[in-house]
Amino acid sequence: MAAPRRDTRGIVDPAGLLARVRFRRHRPAEPLRHHVETYWFIDWDLPEPYASHVVPHPSVNLTFQWDEDDAAGAPYGELTGVALGLYTRKLTGRGRVCGAKFRPGGFRPYAPEAPVSHWTGRALPARDVFPAAGGDTPRSVVTPADDLARVAALDAFLLSLAPAPDPRADLAMDLVQHIRTDRTVRRVTDLARTEGLSVRSLQRLFAGYVGVSPKWAILRYRIHEALELAGTRDDLDWAALAADLGYADQAHLARDFTTTVGVPPTAYAQAARQP
Structure with missing residues (x-):
């Protein structure tokens, strides 16, 4: 692991x-x-x-x-x-x-x-x-x-x-790790196809073993990446980052960031750079 x-x-x-x-x-x-x-x-x-x-x-x-x-x-x-x-x-x-x-x-x-x-x-x-x-x-x-x-x-x-072995837990952990580390995972349908599962089977697995939907996990890791970079990079190109994370445009990233964090990404980045 x-x-x-x-x-x-x-x-x-x-x-x-x-x-x-x-x-x-x-x-x-x-x-x-x-x-x-x-x-x-x-x-x-x-x-x-x-x-x-x-x-x-x-x-x-x-x-x-x-x-x-x-x-x-x-x-x-x-x-x-x-x-x-x-x-x-x-x-x-x-x-x-x-x-x-x-x-x-x-x-x-x-x-x-x-x-x-x-x-x-x-x-x-x-x-x-x-x-x-x-x-x-x-x-x-x-x-x-x-x-x-x-x-x-x-x-x-x-x-x-002393929990008993559970192969479905192992599968769920592997799938979330895949989402977490591979930026090319942008859609639930693509993930399901890659893993040889139906979308419904994937959703049931996540509900049972992760507690959230695969779509939620994909979006959350996008926001984690944007939040980390906003606090550490002075030269962040938000449009390029949005594209890199699989968003249709910068506005969609800004909307998700603001909804999750509570402030717009540019405002957060500006506050993070203040001493």
Whole structure:
């Protein structure tokens, strides 16, 4: 399986976020890497509230969180399905999150009783899906000061779940990876034809194992690419990028970017270049 990305794809204003929090990624234990792409940790200690925004990947995330300034609050676990729109999290005071990001298509074997579309757009207590995620598990993951101890606790929890092999999950992961890495994948019909599937079969597979449609995944990865380049390139040719991403014209890219991120791409790029 591909290694987790080390870029900031999906993070809106990554410079602003990384100036305020400690953000790290770690690889899970080898037996978990087939289904789990990466662990991600964020710790913060803020003098004033900050709202972070993310254009989510087509991934399910399992997080263990602790709002340290809340004297009455205990660490807790949360399962978050694919968020269809912009995901916003308000960070205040001191806190930390330890997350496991499943590969798109890789979560279903851990909860085989329901299609992944069942979790799409939802965030719910992790213990509702995995009873073992209650009790002392959240505290064992988030309270250690050392990252290696947190990684070990996440590894131990996920290894205890021991999902059964599922060839359809393997197929779904391969198909999403194809979409993610191959810019020539622009239409669902072309992807279905290439893979020897009917469009309907492809749609059912994505609903069951990814949680969103193949068209949604294609569009989301386009926006991730545009968002990343808008924040890092001063000489971006938007018309050329639109064509490269498979849009009919620059206006269609601008419309999708604005709908997803909340601001037009040129305005976002201009703000990203300001000190």
